[in-house]
Structure formats: structure tokens, C-alpha cells
Amino acid sequence: IFLCGTDNNPHYSSSPHHWDQRMILLAFLVTFVACNPPPLPLDDIVIEKTFTPDRCDRMVKSGDFVRYHYIGMFPDGKKFDSSYDRSTTYNVFVGQKQLIAGMDKALVGMCVNERWMIKIPPQLAYGKDGHGDNIPADSILHFDVLMLDIWNTEDKVQIKTYHKPESCGRTVQVSDYIRYHYNGTLLDGTLFDSSHTRMRTYDTYVGIGWLIAGMDQGLLEMCVGEKRIITLPPFLGYGENGDGSDIPAQASLVFDVVLLDLHNPKDEITVEVQSLPDHCPRKSVVGDFMRYHYNGSLLDGTFFDSSYSRNRTYDTYIGKGYVIAGMDQGLLGVCIGEHRRIVIPPHLAYGEEGTGTKIPGSAVLVFVVHIIDFHNPSDTVEITSVKPENCSNNTKRGDFVKYHYNATLMDGTYIGSTCTYDVVLGAGQVVIGMEQGLIGMCVGEKRKLVIPPHLAYGERGVDGEVPGSAVLVFDVELVDLEEGLPEGYMFVWNSDVTPNLFSEMDKNKDAQVDATEFSDYIFQQVKEGKGRLAPGFDPQRIIENMYDNQDRNKDGRITEDEFKLKADEAAAHDEL
Ligand SMILES: [Ca+2]
Numbered sequence: 001i002f003l004c005g006t007d008n009n010p011h012y013s014s015s016p017h018h019w020d021q022r023m024i025l026l027a028f029l030v031t032f033v034a035c036n037p038p039p040l041p042l043d044d045i046v047i048e049k050t051f052t053p054d055r056c057d058r059m060v061k062s063g064d065f066v067r068y069h070y071i072g073m074f075p076d077g078k079k080f081d082s083s084y085d086r087s088t089t090y091n092v093f094v095g096q097k098q099l100i101a102g103m104d105k106a107l108v109g110m111c112v113n114e115r116w117m118i119k120i121p122p123q124l125a126y127g128k129d130g131h132g133d134n135i136p137a138d139s140i141l142h143f144d145v146l147m148l149d150i151w152n153t154e155d156k157v158q159i160k161t162y163h164k165p166e167s168c169g170r171t172v173q174v175s176d177y178i179r180y181h182y183n184g185t186l187l188d189g190t191l192f193d194s195s196h197t198r199m200r201t202y203d204t205y206v207g208i209g210w211l212i213a214g215m216d217q218g219l220l221e222m223c224v225g226e227k228r229i230i231t232l233p234p235f236l237g238y239g240e241n242g243d244g245s246d247i248p249a250q251a252s253l254v255f256d257v258v259l260l261d262l263h264n265p266k267d268e269i270t271v272e273v274q275s276l277p278d279h280c281p282r283k284s285v286v287g288d289f290m291r292y293h294y295n296g297s298l299l300d301g302t303f304f305d306s307s308y309s310r311n312r313t314y315d316t317y318i319g320k321g322y323v324i325a326g327m328d329q330g331l332l333g334v335c336i337g338e339h340r341r342i343v344i345p346p347h348l349a350y351g352e353e354g355t356g357t358k359i360p361g362s363a364v365l366v367f368v369v370h371i372i373d374f375h376n377p378s379d380t381v382e383i384t385s386v387k388p389e390n391c392s393n394n395t396k397r398g399d400f401v402k403y404h405y406n407a408t409l410m411d412g413t414y415i416g417s418t419c420t421y422d423v424v425l426g427a428g429q430v431v432i433g434m435e436q437g438l439i440g441m442c443v444g445e446k447r448k449l450v451i452p453p454h455l456a457y458g459e460r461g462v463d464g465e466v467p468g469s470a471v472l473v474f475d476v477e478l479v480d481l482e483e484g485l486p487e488g489y490m491f492v493w494n495s496d497v498t499p500n501l502f503s504e505m506d507k508n509k510d511a512q513v514d515a516t517e518f519s520d521y522i523f524q525q526v527k528e529g530k531g532r533l534a535p536g537f538d539p540q541r542i543i544e545n546m547y548d549n550q551d552r553n554k555d556g557r558i559t560e561d562e563f564k565l566k567a568d569e570a571a572a573h574d575e576l
């Protein structure tokens with residue numbers, strides 16, 4: 001094969017001095033003369049490489065099938081045939097005598113997108129007979145050929161992975177359902193389709209005939225996040241008919257694919273425990289109310305939602321259908337404080353439709369959750385106690401107690417503490433759970449109380465301090481205990497009551513007891529140890545109440561009649 005051209009001229013890259021440029025010009029002229037007009041007659045084909053692409057993945061071999069465009073001309077430039085005029089490439093096997101001998105020979109070694117001017121002597125073309133009306137005997141033929149496609153019947157799907165994610169736990173298997181983006185091009189780079197321009201992934205089953213055969217094979221073993229180029233010959237694509245106006249007959253196809261999502265309709269949720277707390281007294285069950293934080297993303301890592309961004313937990317009953325089915329399952333059996341990753345296939349999430357703008361149809365969802373707390377509406381206060389050696393005289397309702405406490409949420413978030421806190425047990429001064437947790441304690445005893453929200457601050461919590469539905473942990477220590485009065489009593493006598501109570505109270509002997517006489521008298525009894533006021537309340541208020549109670553007609557005085565009348569009523573409380 002005689003090759004000529006200017007691209008390999010050794011003078012071309014020499015220094016730019018004036019003298020050298022003249023030399024180059026001379027070299028051009030020599031080349032020009034050598035190639036055009038061509039030497040006559042030709043002994044063999046002559047190839048001028050008009051354009052050679054930078055990349056050449058494969059070169060035509062004898063036996064390959066090719067698609068190319070050409071313009072057939074005589075040496076004087078007169079056109080006798082052109083594939084462009086027919087708007088379709090010329091498709092043919094090379095080296096199988098389907099072409100004139102010169103073309104069978106010339107096309108070997110061509111790359112896709114390469115353009116050659118091929119000159120063929122008559123003995124390798126139509127010889128002495130010529131061809132039809134167009135080609136006279138002994139014609140030298142020139143073909144301006146642009147190679148577009150090369151494949152071989154022996155070809156298989158070619159896969160070239162150019163990006164693989166660091167972790168690749170699962171790969172595409174037959175009958176999986178996947179979502180991917182792709183650019184589809186012909187072998188010469190012509191784009192025929194792209195999911196990117198539609199801004200929608202292509203969603204399909206793999207390996208069961210939903211796709212062209214080459215893609216059914218080429219997508220297998222791919223992992224989410226992987227990028228690969230899948231090249232397939234037409235018999236694994238759209239064959240001799242092509243597809244619509246964009247994919248010509250007998251076209252090799254090149255798909256540049258990135259896999260975004262992968263699941264199998266038979267999948268259940270996948271749970272991966274990332275960290276467990278040291279202490280896990282119980283695991284969540286159906287019907288628990290849970291507070292948790294989460295980050296939600298698609299399988300390719302695209303973030304769609306987070307409770308952290310709202311700065312509040314997601315709160316829900318679990319196992320009851322309040323959340324997507326996969327989440328209902330994934331939140332069962334967790335410990336408070338646990339971190340777990342829950343992967344949910346679409347049929348247990350938002351299905352083929354997806355939801356909102358961020359969760360596409362058929363999307364696998366990944367939730368990384370942190371369980372803050374959970375409780376059951378039937379939970380009681382959980383008490384863990386450390387008693388001192390000498391532990392008698394336990395607290396009961398009505399007792400006035402002093403205690404230290406430190407309060408946190410289950411995840412350790414500080415809520416509050418105090419040096420001493422005083423309450424009368426059973427008087428509704430603290431939340432019910434605390435009342436219950438403080439019963440039966442002795443001075444010096446320490447307790448850890450876990451109080452569910454329905455026995456603490458409920459669904460509403462305390463603005464800015466306690467989140468709604470929060471389980472609280474109190475570390476308490478009882479530091480003092482003053483025994484209360486029997487239930488319902490605010491004042492009791494320690495000894496027998498004097499029979500002359502009214503006259504002892506009526507200090508100025510005007511036959512009526514006023515508020516001051518009454519108050520002075522009661523305080524005197526308490527001081528002398530003859531009577532006792534309920535601890536933990538304002539004594540003045542107690543005495544005022546007692547006085548009001550005795551003053552039946554509310555005239556601000558107690559007469560002896562009023563006094564007796566009241567004393568006669570049995571089983572009444574808070575009276576003398
Ligand atoms: Ca008086």
C-alpha cells in the first residue's frame with residue numbers, strides 16, 4: 001500500500017527560521033506533486049488518510065461488519081455514487097467478497113470516525129467490464145470513506161468500568177429492579193438518547209427481557225454508584241431494523257451508565273446495627289411510642305430528609321402503620337440509644353410512585369436512625385434503688401420530703417437539677433411519676449427513676465426544656481423526711497383535747513373567737529407540742545382555712561354555737 005500525505009513530514013517540526021520555512025514549503029510542493037494527480041496506472045490501492053481520530057478502540061479486521069458513508073468518484077472528481085444521497089450508511093461484511101476487492105482490502109485497519117480517500121485501480125474494482133451504466137471499463141475509482149461502526153459476529157457485550165465506589169456490597173443480579181442514568185451513543189459518538197436530558201432515571205427489571213439483550217447482560221454485577229460503559233453489537237441491540245429514527249439498522253450501541261438504585265421485589269428491609277448502648281433493659285415492641293432522629297437518603301447517597309435539620313425528633317407509635325411499612329419493621333427490636341441503618345425497598349416505602357420532589361418512584365430508601373427514647377403507654381415508673389444500711393421509716397403520702405435530683409433525657413441531655421427540693425408527697429406538687437418514684441424511700445436512699453411521658457410532661461413537654469413525649473431520667477437522693485399527717489388532715493392533736501377549748505381560745509372573754517385569737521392559740525399548741533400542722537404547707541394559710549371552716553355564717557367571728565355545731569359533725573377533716 002502506498003501511503004502519502006503531509007502528516008509525517010520530518011521537516012514540519014523544525015525551527016521556525018525563515019530558511020527552514022522555505023524548506024517546508026518545498027516539501028509541501030513535492031508532496032502535492034506526488035499525490036495529485038495520481039500516478040497512472042495504479043498497481044495497487046492508494047490510501048490518503050484525510051482524518052484520523054485521537055482514539056482508536058478497534059480497527060477493521062477482515063470478517064468484521066462495518067457501517068460507513070462514502071462518496072464514489074472518478075479521478076477527475078466526478079461523483080458516480082454516494083451513500084449520503086441515500087441518507088443511509090453502507091452496511092457490509094469486510095473481506096467476504098461482498099465488496100470489490102480493493103475495498104475489501106482498503107477498509108482493513110480503519111478506525112471509527114476515521115476518514116480515508118481510497119483510490120482503487122480497475123483490476124481491484126470493476127475491471128474491463130465496468131459496472132452497469134455508471135462505471136466504464138478500466139475505471140480507477142476514488143472512494144471518500146468515513147467509517148462509523150465496526151463489529152463482529154463473535155462480539156460479546158463489552159463492559160468498561162471507569163468508576164467504582166469504595167463500598168460495593170451488593171451487585172445487580174437477574175430479576176433485580178434498578179434505576180440508572182445513561183447516555184446512549186452510536187459508536188461514532190452520535191448521541192441518540194439520554195435519561196439525563198429527561199431528568200428521569202430509567203427504571204427497569206434486569207435480565208428478564210425487559211431490556212435489549214446487551215443491556216440485560218451489561219448491567220449485571222454492577223453496584224450502586226458504579227459507572228460503566230457498555231458497548232454492544234447490533235445483534236444484542238436493535239439488530240437489522242434499528243429503532244425509530246435515532247438508531248440505524250445494524251448499529252453498535254454505547255451506553256454510559258451510572259447505577260443509582262438497586263433492589264429486588266423479594267427484598268425485605270435490611271438492618272445494620274451501627275452501635276448499641278451498654279445498657280439495654282428492653283427492646284422496642286409493637287405499640288411503643290418512639291422518639292428518634294434520622295437522616296434519610298437514597299441508595300446513591302442523595303440526601304432527602306433529616307430530623308436533625310428540623311432540630312426535633314420524629315415521634316411516632318411504631319408497628320401501627322403510622323410510618324411506612326419498612327420503618328415500622330426497622331424500628332422494632334431497637335434499644336434506646338441505638339444507632340442503626342435501615343435499608344427499605346420501595347414496596348415497603350413509597351412504591352412506584354415515590355413521594356414529593358425528593359423521593360422518586362421505585363426508590364430504595366436508607367435511614368440512619370438514632371433512637372432517643374421509647375415508651376409504652378402502659379409503662380410505669382422504673383425504679384432502681386440504692387438503699388443505705390439503715391433504711392427504715394419509709395416515705396408515704398402526706399410526708400414532707402427534701403431531695404436532690406438531677407434530670408436528663410434518655411440520651412443524657414441535661415434537663416435540670418437542684419440542691420434540695422421540698423414537696424409534700426401526694427399533694428400534686430410534682431409530676432405523678434415523681435410522686436410515685438419517691439414513695440417508700442428512706443433518708444439517704446438513692447434512686448434512678450425512669451419516668452414515661454404520660455407520668456411526666458406528656459405530649460406537650462415543657463417549652464424550651466422538656467421535649468414532647470420525652471422519657472425522663474431522674475437521679476434522686478432523699479435527704480430529709482418529715483412525717484405527714486394522716487391523709488386529709490392539715491392539723492392534728494398529739495394528745496387529748498382540752499374540754500374548755502372555746503373559752504381557752506376566747507382570750508378577751510367577749511364570747512366570740514376572732515381570727516387573731518384563733519391563730520395565736522393554734523400556734524401556741526404547735527409550739528408546746530400539743531398539736532401538729534401538716535408539714536410542707538404555709539401554716540398561716542392552713543389556720544385561715546380552719547378558721548373559715550368554723551365560721552359557719554362567715555361573719556368573721558366564731559361563736560360558741562358555731563364551734564359546737566362543727567365539732568358535732570363526725571368524720572369531718574381539718575377541724576378542731
Ligand atoms: Ca374573743
Ligand SMILES: [Ca+2]
Nearest residue numbers: 551555557558
Ligand atoms: Ca360566725
